[in-house]
Amino acid sequence: MTTARPTAVIILAAGEGTRMKSATPKVLHRIGGRSLLGHALVAARGSHAESVVVVVRHDRDRVAAHATEVDEAAVIADQDEIKGTGRAAECGLMVLPEGLSGTVLITSGDTPLLTAETITALFTAHDTSASAVTVLTARVPDPTGYGRILRADDDSVLGIVEHKDATDDQREITEINSGIWAFDVDVLRTALGSVGTDNSQGEKYLTDVLAIASDGGHRVGAHLIDDLWQTEGVNDRVQLAALGRELNRRNNEKWMREGVTIVDPATTWIDADVTLGRDATILPNTQLLGATSVGAGARIGPDTTLTDTEVGEGAEVKRTEANLAQIGAQATVGPFSYLRPGTVLGTKGKIGGFVETKNAKIGDGAKVPHLTYAGDATIGDGANIGAGTIFANYDGVNKHHTTIGKHSFIGSDTVLIAPVDVADGAYVAAGSALTGDVEPGQIAVARGRQKNVDGWVARARAGSQTAAAAQAAADAGTRHTEKNPEPTTESQEKKA
Numbered sequence: 001m002t003t004a005r006p007t008a009v010i011i012l013a014a015g016e017g018t019r020m021k022s023a024t025p026k027v028l029h030r031i032g033g034r035s036l037l038g039h040a041l042v043a044a045r046g047s048h049a050e051s052v053v054v055v056v057r058h059d060r061d062r063v064a065a066h067a068t069e070v071d072e073a074a075v076i077a078d079q080d081e082i083k084g085t086g087r088a089a090e091c092g093l094m095v096l097p098e099g100l101s102g103t104v105l106i107t108s109g110d111t112p113l114l115t116a117e118t119i120t121a122l123f124t125a126h127d128t129s130a131s132a133v134t135v136l137t138a139r140v141p142d143p144t145g146y147g148r149i150l151r152a153d154d155d156s157v158l159g160i161v162e163h164k165d166a167t168d169d170q171r172e173i174t175e176i177n178s179g180i181w182a183f184d185v186d187v188l189r190t191a192l193g194s195v196g197t198d199n200s201q202g203e204k205y206l207t208d209v210l211a212i213a214s215d216g217g218h219r220v221g222a223h224l225i226d227d228l229w230q231t232e233g234v235n236d237r238v239q240l241a242a243l244g245r246e247l248n249r250r251n252n253e254k255w256m257r258e259g260v261t262i263v264d265p266a267t268t269w270i271d272a273d274v275t276l277g278r279d280a281t282i283l284p285n286t287q288l289l290g291a292t293s294v295g296a297g298a299r300i301g302p303d304t305t306l307t308d309t310e311v312g313e314g315a316e317v318k319r320t321e322a323n324l325a326q327i328g329a330q331a332t333v334g335p336f337s338y339l340r341p342g343t344v345l346g347t348k349g350k351i352g353g354f355v356e357t358k359n360a361k362i363g364d365g366a367k368v369p370h371l372t373y374a375g376d377a378t379i380g381d382g383a384n385i386g387a388g389t390i391f392a393n394y395d396g397v398n399k400h401h402t403t404i405g406k407h408s409f410i411g412s413d414t415v416l417i418a419p420v421d422v423a424d425g426a427y428v429a430a431g432s433a434l435t436g437d438v439e440p441g442q443i444a445v446a447r448g449r450q451k452n453v454d455g456w457v458a459r460a461r462a463g464s465q466t467a468a469a470a471q472a473a474a475d476a477g478t479r480h481t482e483k484n485p486e487p488t489t490e491s492q493e494k495k496a
C-alpha cells in the first residue's frame, strides 16, 4: 500500500462563496498575484501527485477555464446537484481511473497559504502510519464555524462534528478540521457510499467518512500543525485581505533571506511569481507584480509599481509605473516616469521625470531625460532627446513609427511628426516641428524664424510699467549683447 507519491490531489472548488458578495466566484479572487485556486493548484502540483483534479460547479466554465490556464494538466470534475464536501470528493474520484489504489489528498480551493511542503508532510505522516484516513488539524483561538475534532481519552481520533451540528460542550473544542485530508482511495470510495445527508445543512459531509472508517476498523489519525495560517480558508473579503497580507509578509521574508533588502516590508507588495536578484534594494511603497524580475543590485522605489517588467542588474527605478517594459542594466528611470508596454531601455540608458514611453526601443546610453512622450519609437545608442520632445505617433487614424539614429540630438520642445527618420549623427534644432527625414551630419531647423519689432511696447502698451522700463533702458543706453546672432529687426530687414 505504500506509494512514493500521492496518487491524486483533489481540490474542492465547487462552492459559490456567498459571503464574498461578488460576481466573481470565490476561488477566482486573487492575493499575491494568483487566484486562491491558483495557489491551491501550485501547492497540489508541488506534492508531485500523479493527478491533480479540480471539482467545479458554481460558475463552472469560468472556474474550469481558469484552472486549466493555471495548470493545463489539471483534470476537471463536475459536481452534480447533490451538495456537500463529501459529494464533491465523490465527484472528484469519478474522473480518476477505476482500479486506482494509493493515497488521495483532498484540499480546498479557498485555502491559499497551504504549501506543498505541508501537503507532503501530511502525505508522509499518513503513509508511514499506514492510516486509512488522516486529517490535517490545528488548534485555533476561535474555532467558530469549523468542524471540531472528537478524540477519545487515549487521544485517538473518533470523528468530526460540524459547528452547526455540535453540542455546547463540543463547541468548546479548539482543535479544528482544516478541510485538508489524506485518504486511502478504496476506503474513501467505500465510505462515501454510505454517507447520508442527515445533518443541519442536508449535505453529504466529507467529515462523516472519518467515523465510518474508524467504525469499520480502519486506522484514522490527525496530523496537527502549528502554522494556523496554512489551514485558514477565505470566506469573506476581510479574510481575503488578512491572508493576502500574511502571504506577502511570508514572501517578503523569503526574499530578505535570499539577500534582498526590503526597507519597509509592510508597504512592499511582491507577487508570488516575481524574482529578485541578490543585493537588490526595494524602497517603501513599492509593488512588484506579475512576472516582474529584478536583477542583482538594482534599486527599486520608493512609490513604484512594476507589472510584468524586467529590470537589469544595477538599474535604478524611482517613483515609476511600468507595465510590460524592459529596463537595461545600470539604466536609470524616474522619478515620475510612465513606461507602457513595449518599452525597452538599453544598458545605461535613462528615462527621466515626466516621461511617458510606449512601444519605444531606447538604445544603450540613450537619454530621454525630461517631459517627453515617446510612442512607437526607435532611439539609437547614445542619442539625446531634449526636454519636452513629443513623438507625435498618431494621426487620428493610424500609428506611425519614428527612428532617431545613434548619437543624434533632438533639441528641446520638438515635435517629431511620424513617420520621420533622423539618421545617425544628426541634429534637430530646438522647437522644431519635424515632418521630413534628416540625413547624417545635418541639422534640421523646422520652425519660424525670430523677428523683433522695434517700438512695439511703446505703441501697443503705452503707459504700462513695461513701457516705462523700456524707455528707461533706452535712456540709459542699455543694450543686450549680441550673443544670439539669429534675430533680425525690422530696420535690418528694411536695409536688406
Ligand code: UD1
Binding pocket: 012, 013, 014, 015, 016, 055, 079, 082, 083, 084, 085, 086, 087, 088, 108, 109, 110, 145, 146, 147, 148, 160, 162, 176, 177, 178, 179, 204, 205, 206, 207, 233
Ligand atoms: C468544511 C468542513 C469543516 C472544516 C472547514 C475548514 C465539511 C462538511 N466541513 O466546512 O469541517 O472545518 O471546511 O475550512 O467538510 N465545496 C464543494 N462542493 C460543495 C461544498 C463545498 O466543492 O458542495 C468546496 C468549497 O468550494 C470549498 C470547500 O469545499 O472550497 C469547503 O467548503 P465550505 O462550504 O467552505 O465548507 P465549510 O463549511 O467551511
Ligand code: CA
Binding pocket: 110, 233, 234, 235
Ligand atoms: Ca470554508
